[in-house]
Amino acid sequence: MFAKGAVWCLRPQARPQVAQRRRGALVIRAATCTSNDFKNGLSIEVDGNPFKITEFLHVKPGKGAAFVRSKLKSYLTGNTVERTFRAGETVTLADIERKDVQFTYVDGDTHVFMDMATFEEVRIPSGSWAKWLKEGSEVTCVFWQGKSLSVDVPLTLELKVERTDPGVKGNTAQGGSKPATLETGAQINVPLFIEEGELIKVNTENNEYLGRVKEDK
Known part of the structure; x- marks a missing residue:
């Protein structure tokens, strides 16, 4: 600070x-x-x-x-x-340009996107942001001097918990935490009461759990 x-x-x-x-x-x-x-x-x-x-x-x-x-x-x-x-x-000032793109697939160490305006293919070397993407994710591609550099993901995302240890009966919002793997492959710590398959909100900047998300029935 x-x-x-x-x-x-x-x-x-x-x-x-x-x-x-x-x-x-x-x-x-x-x-x-x-x-x-x-x-x-x-x-x-x-x-x-x-x-x-x-x-x-x-x-x-x-x-x-x-x-x-x-x-x-x-x-x-x-x-x-x-x-x-x-x-x-x-x-x-840096000559930064941003374009809306959609993630399509991975090709080795490269993530491949589709420019949502021109439908052209955009290829970007995989980075730390890759752990937050799943097929169809819409993000912003960053260009500098005409060259694609990186991807800006939203500050918060709603993702499902794919793997984590079973919750312990009696645990509440207060208490410890446990590791969990999300549907994109990202790993974060979640409260002990969180179960596999639950939809949660996460902060992509600091890898923090923000809360449960109520799913529409």
């Missing part, structure tokens, strides 16, 4: 790409923003690589210059790093 007393910045003001002619050549300048304009979910480039801002704080210390402390998730590796920027520092 970041320190208390810091100011959250909520003003997204990005500069669009600008085309300029220089000695007969058309030069495209990348879109930029400043660190004062950060917001969660904004895609930026750091050291030439694309990242998504997941947390940020605009800090004004008693002494010294103001700065922005941030947490960035790499689109390339999925890892999260911490980075500090000077207040007002110019940052290049």
